[in-house]
Structures are given as C-alpha cells and as structure tokens.
Amino acid sequence: MVTDRSPALDRVFHALAHPARRAILRSLADREQNLSELAAPLRMTFPAASKHVKVLERARLVRRRVVGREHICRIEGRPLGDADQWLEQFRRNWERNFLRLDALLDQMHAEERDRDSEHPKR
Amino acid sequence: MVTDRSPALDRVFHALAHPARRAILRSLADREQNLSELAAPLRMTFPAASKHVKVLERARLVRRRVVGREHICRIEGRPLGDADQWLEQFRRNWERNFLRLDALLDQMHAEERDRDSEHPKR
C-alpha cells in the first residue's frame, strides 16, 4: 500500500513538476551526461541548471559520480517507479469505484424495471 | 508524443507533490465530497484546505459544482491520465535504452569471445 504521507513521493512529484527537470530526465534516458552537457540545451544559466539537477538528486531520480572535474549523471529508476505505482494504484482504485457506481446504476434500473412490470403504467 | 514543455503537466505534478492534496484525491476517489468533508481529516485550518482544493482545480484534477451553500467536489480523471502517460512513455523509453545497453554489452562480450577463440591465451 502506497500512503499519501510520503516525503519521498513529495520530492519525486515536485521534481517532475518543472519542464526543465523533465527535459533533463529525458536527456539522461538516452545516455549518461555531465552537467555541462545537461545544461547546454536549457535556456538558463549553468548555476540554474545545476540547481535543477540537485532537485532531481534529492528526489533520488538522478545519481552523480565525479570523474576528474566532470560530474556525470545517470537516472535512478526506482523512485520513478514509486510515482508510477502511486498513480497506477490510485487510478485502479478510482476506476473500481466507477465500476461500482455503474453496478449501482444497473441495479437501480433493474429495480425500476421490476416495479414497472409489477405495476404497469398503461 | 508527450512534450516536456507542458504547463498542464507542470500543474498536475505540482498538485500531486503535496500529501494533503494526494489525501484529498484519495478521499474523492471514494465519493464526491464538499469542502468541509474534505477539510475535516486534514490537520490544518479550513482556508488552508480550501487552497489545496484550488490547486487541484487549477490542475483540472478536481471539479466543483455549487449546490446551495455547499461546494461539492469530484475527480476529473483525464489530467491524471496525462501524468500517467508521461511516466509510462518515459519509463518505456528508458527501459528500451537499458535493453539497448544490454544488447551492446552482449555484443562486446561476443566479440571478446571471438578474439579469444582466434588468439587463445594458453
């Protein structure tokens, strides 16, 4: 069971809530990249891009290793799976309740038909 | 194709990034509820809870209709599906690249074996 009270989930969804950070993730889906490579396509200064990577790291969506002067980043998939799982579980729950509502409506219609056949209008 | 630059997606993920808002959604998954009912279980003042509902509305995750003095809220599923879709597409992409990496490693190992068989060490 995925609870709503989860600082980890807070950080993951917050990390996903900015287009620059989603772009960084997408960029990293192809291959590992260092900070300069990640920052280049973003229309902002390097420090701003660096902060976005830090947000992704706090959410554990990205890990970095330092090689010489380069900081090489890669995606960590598990937290993304957590977000996925929350959404999927939620959606399932919700759809189940929709089905329940449908069943209720069917039942009401059936009862209505029963009443009509017992006490025909005509 | 889901793009990274999407204010709608920004709002959805941001809305999901707070435990109170996830709790509200979960509560609404069971049944429609007015603001007082939604606010009751949250450990915060009514106005604070009301603001959270507004955030969910801005993300189009929740719709309200006014009946007398009550504001009755229900979930709107489509934007949640968008988030789901982004995550799913992203995950698929990422896993595909992982498979590609596996294939590359297999290929490298195969070439290594070929070299070894052409030039045996012993």
Added chain:
DNA sequence: GCGATCTGTAACCATATGGTTTAATATACA
C-alpha cells in the same frame, strides 16, 4: 606552471507556497 574548462558557492532578487487569523458573503433553518 598556466590557461582553459567544469563545477560549486555565495549573495541577491522576485515571486510562489503553505500556513495562519480575521472578516465578509451567501445560504439554510427555526
């Protein structure tokens, strides 16, 4: 060693977020 490169840190700014308290508005009810 020296200059170019990759990154971090600090200081600053405007705005957003998440909460509070208090007051105002509209509706239901007796």
Added chain:
DNA sequence: TGTATATTAAACCATATGGTTACAGATCGC
C-alpha cells in the same frame, strides 16, 4: 427575522523556488 453553516477573501508571515551575477576551486592539457 435572526442565527448557524459553508465558503471565500484579505492580510500577514516564514520559507521555498527559480532565476541571475560574480567569484572560488579543482583538474586537464600544453
């Protein structure tokens, strides 16, 4: 008509966010 109820709005506060510029450290290549 008056009172309780459901909700919004306004004012305020502390902190976070997202961006900038300027500077400080490492480290690579010559």
